Amino acid sequence: MSKIIRIGTRDSELALWQAHTVQHKLEELGYDTTLIPIKSTGDQVLDKPLYELGITGIFTKTLDVAMLKGQIDIAVHSMKDVPTQLPKGIVQVAVLERAITNDILVHKGADFLEAEEPSTIATGSLRRKAQWLHKYPHHQVVDLRGNVNTRLLKLIENDWSGAIFAQAGLQRIKLLPKDALILDWMVPAPAQGAMVVVAQQSDDFSKEALHKLNHSDSEIATGIEREFLRTLEGGCTAPIGALAQIKDQKVYFEGVLFSLDGKEKIGVEKNIPLSKAKGFGQACAKEVLEKGGDKLMEALRNENSAIH
Structure with missing residues (x-):
């Protein structure tokens, strides 16, 4: 069976650039595609900080709804905007080769x-x-x-x-x-510089097409960073940075958690053989929590609930 793959994207210039990139790659592989731009809540509500809107997936929610309604087949996102927990029925299929993270x-x-x-x-x-x-x-x-x-x-x-x-x-x-x-001293957001493409779990045709675009090292590195973030339980509401880099069959990781005013910093720097990377992000996050990160995360959650 062949079909036209409908690519959902936000309508900002950067989001469209990302969607066009995926479109070109799919068309080079012989797939027919069409772009469907959709305005997100995050683009529409500009007078409130992200964390005050109470939704970690504010830039992805509109596309998730469009996908579950059957209006689009795949969606292209800046990976750092995507919640670590995807909606039921939607799966991550491809992480493209990562750009610079600074x-x-x-x-x-x-x-x-x-x-x-x-x-x-x-x-x-x-x-x-x-x-x-x-x-x-x-x-x-x-x-x-x-x-x-x-x-x-x-x-x-x-x-x-x-x-x-x-x-x-x-x-x-x-x-x-x-x-x-x-700012080479600033630890980037988990998955910064990476583009991710998601599809419906039941859509085998789109998933098979997207698998061909996946970049393994980028998938592993961003997976470790997002596992670190998920274990700390931080979305847009906590100052968390994480960077995993793969060199010579080793994973080098740096993760940080800060207080909102920047005065408190709890960090971890480790490396591990690539073959042992499974669970590495979680282990690094647990180390941060044991160093006092649990108390800091609780304080951040209290501050956040006070804002709401």
């Missing part, structure tokens, strides 16, 4: 980093905010929401010193400024 600072002149005066940095991410305040406690961090293009425009319009973005996102749509600073 966060970057887009700025209006970097001299302020050496100054003792307070500066203002913008980001909608608790993880980026906590790590920035850990390094620059005298700075102020303000909330920044919207798609990449909207956030860049807001940076121009406001008197902020800079804003933090994922390097991969800006590179993909050719908006990376030449003078952007790579």
Whole structure:
């Protein structure tokens, strides 16, 4: 049986770039496809921080509903936006080869980093905010929401010193400024820089097509990071960073958990043979919890419920 694979995507420039990438790869393999852009709640509600909306899958929920209603066959996501628990009936099928994982600072002149005066940095991410305040406690961090293009425009319009973005996102749509600073000290979000494609569990045709796009090392590395996140029980409501890298048949992992103000940091750095990678993310998370991460996560949950 042959069919046209309907590819669901958010309608932002970056999301469309990602969906077109998957479309080209499938068409190169001989499959017929069509793109179906859908506006997500996360793109529509721009006046509240992500964690206040109370949904970890805010950018994926609309596509999940469209898939379960039979309006689309597959959906392409930035993997870091996808909840670690997928809805019943939807499965992860392909992780594409991962792009660069770094966060970057887009700025209006970097001299302020050496100054003792307070500066203002913008980001909608608790993880980026906590790590920035850990390094620059005298700075102020303000909330920044919207798609990449909207956030860049807001940076121009406001008197902020800079804003933090994922390097991969800006590179993909050719908006990376030449003078952007790579924040190599900032631990990225779990699965940052990776694209994932999901399908209905019952859709064997689409799953067979997508399996051909899967990049094994990227799947393993992001799986470890998301297992770390899931074990800590953190969605958008906790400042958690994780990065697994595979080199020479070994997995090198760094994971961090911060307090919202950046003052507390609990981290883990380990490596393990690739052949023993199963359960590695969970083991690293348990180490963080035993170092006091359990108390910190409880405090974060209490702070979050106070916001709601």
